[in-house]
Every structure is written in C-alpha cells, then in structure tokens.
Amino acid sequence: MRQDVEIQTADGIATAGLFAPAGPNATTAGVILYMDAFGPRPALYGMAERLSDAGYFVLVPDLFYRAAPYGPFDTNAFNNEATRTELRALLTATTQAMTASDSSAFIAALDKAGATGRIGAVGYCFGGGRALTAAGTYPEKIAAAASFHGGNLASDAPDSPHRLAGSIKGRVYVGMAGVDNSFPPAQSAKLAEALREAGVDHILENYVGMAHGWAVSDHSVHDEKGTERHWKRLLEFFAETLR
Known part of the structure; x- marks a missing residue:
C-alpha cells in the first residue's frame, strides 16, 4: 500500500510514494524507482508495488517537484504541441545534478522508513x-543500479552518466530497447567501454523488437512479453545484489 510522503531536499519539498514490504519476503533493502518522463502515476506505483511484494522498501519520488503543480501527462504527451512543450521544459530544467543532489535525501528517506540494508536504484x-x-554519486550507498530504455547514457554532455563509471562500486544492469534513437549503438558501445575500463560488474542487454517505453504498462508501445522478461532480469538482479 502506498504512503504519500514529503521529503526535504536542498531545493524544497519533494513528494514521493513510499511502499513498505510485508510478509515472509520482507527485507531491510530499499529501492529508489526513478520515474520516466511522464511523472509519478498509477503505472509506476504498480511497478513499485511489485518490487515491494518482492521484499523491498520502494520510493517513487517526483523528480519534477520544483515545478509543481504540472501536468498531469499521459504517455501521448509528446504528440500534443502544448503538453510536448511543457514536458520538454520540465525535462530540460530538471538536471542530472539536481537529481543527484536530491538522491541523498531519497536515500535518507528510505533509511528513515526502515530500509537500513542495501540500496538499489532502477x-x-x-x-x-x-x-x-546515483550509483556514481553515492557509491557507498547504491549497491545495484538498473536502467531500462534509458536515454543518453553515454552522450557528449558533460553530465552524461558514463562519465561517472570510475566512481561506481555497485553492479549495473542496462536493458536497451532494440531500436532507440535516445540510446543508439554508438552510445551503448561507449557505455560498455567506460564500465569495463572502470572494472564495474555490469550487463548490457539488447531487447530486440522492443521500442522505447516497452516496460511501462500504460505506454503506447508496452509489450507484455518484453515486460515480463524485464521483471525476471530486474528481480534476479536485485535478489543477487541487495539481499
């Protein structure tokens, strides 16, 4: 069951959904679920519940809290000129540095809730x-980090995640959409090289035939078979690393 919480960050108050584990699978491990571009909503909360049922404390923070209220958006927002403009402005304004700073407060919120064990991020x-x-910024805290159809993971930008490979101490899993303009083959090769050179325990897996957004149930390109494959990989990854 979701508990709505408020988290004090360096820039204000971030709202978040918090899910606590119950039953025989419950652990003291925690997971931060970093939202897609459309913000916190039932589809993401359902994913958090599945992780919570697997035994983890799960936090789903609103990364756009600085601009609240906004939206709400559905997954067709990029097809409408007005919502596309608003959404792109939010994405541009919410920098990697902001989320990296916020993540310290997210980790503290999980600890306060009872997640005193290892922390994962997806x-x-x-x-x-x-x-x-987050894995590169808080290497002593984040033991496992997973990305699914993540974009610009190894771009030319100065804040591209691949530049933090040398700081990562946890394990990394990257599930790539088969064709994804936001993460083309050249970037996946660059990310793999950076992780390997840094000695990071990592897996990059190509989900052939899957489109960007396939793993989220309310997305127009959602694929049930691909989603279950993603869940199998993610739950095994966290079980091996966080328990």
Missing part, C-alpha cells in the same frame, strides 16, 4: 540515467 526512460548517476 530508472525508466529519463530515469535510467538518473539511476546510474
């Missing part, structure tokens, strides 16, 4: 890079 789309950045 992100989708826009959030995929945030998960990797």
Whole structure:
C-alpha cells in the first residue's frame, strides 16, 4: 500500500510514494524507482508495488517537484504541441545534478522508513540515467543500479552518466530497447567501454523488437512479453545484489 510522503531536499519539498514490504519476503533493502518522463502515476506505483511484494522498501519520488503543480501527462504527451512543450521544459530544467543532489535525501528517506540494508536504484526512460548517476554519486550507498530504455547514457554532455563509471562500486544492469534513437549503438558501445575500463560488474542487454517505453504498462508501445522478461532480469538482479 502506498504512503504519500514529503521529503526535504536542498531545493524544497519533494513528494514521493513510499511502499513498505510485508510478509515472509520482507527485507531491510530499499529501492529508489526513478520515474520516466511522464511523472509519478498509477503505472509506476504498480511497478513499485511489485518490487515491494518482492521484499523491498520502494520510493517513487517526483523528480519534477520544483515545478509543481504540472501536468498531469499521459504517455501521448509528446504528440500534443502544448503538453510536448511543457514536458520538454520540465525535462530540460530538471538536471542530472539536481537529481543527484536530491538522491541523498531519497536515500535518507528510505533509511528513515526502515530500509537500513542495501540500496538499489532502477530508472525508466529519463530515469535510467538518473539511476546510474546515483550509483556514481553515492557509491557507498547504491549497491545495484538498473536502467531500462534509458536515454543518453553515454552522450557528449558533460553530465552524461558514463562519465561517472570510475566512481561506481555497485553492479549495473542496462536493458536497451532494440531500436532507440535516445540510446543508439554508438552510445551503448561507449557505455560498455567506460564500465569495463572502470572494472564495474555490469550487463548490457539488447531487447530486440522492443521500442522505447516497452516496460511501462500504460505506454503506447508496452509489450507484455518484453515486460515480463524485464521483471525476471530486474528481480534476479536485485535478489543477487541487495539481499
């Protein structure tokens, strides 16, 4: 069951959904679920519940809290001129540095809730890079970071996540959409090289036939078979690393 919480960050109050584990699978491990571009909503909360059912404390923070209120958006927002403009402005204004700073407060919120064990991070789309950045920014805290259809993970930007590979101490899993203009083959090769040179325990997996956004249930390109494959990989990854 979701508990709505407020988290004090350096820049204000971030709202978040918090899910606590119950039953025989419950652990003291925690997971930060970094949202995709469309913000916190039932589809992401459903994913958090599945992780919580697997035994983890899960936090789904609103990364756009500085601009609240905004939206709400559905996954067709980029097809409408007005919502496309608003959404792009939010994405541009919410920098990697901001989320990296916020993540310290997110980790503290999990600890306060009872997640005193290892911490994992998983992100989708826009959030995929945030998960990797968190692993590089808080290497003593983040034991596992996963990205699914994450974009611009190894771009030319100065804040590209691949530049933090040398700081990552945890494990990394990257699930790539088969064709994704936001993460083309040249970037995946650059990311793999950076992680390997840094000695990071990592896996990059290509989900052939899947489109950007396939793993989120309310996305127009959602693929059920691909989603279940993603869940199998993610749950095994966290079980091996966080328990």
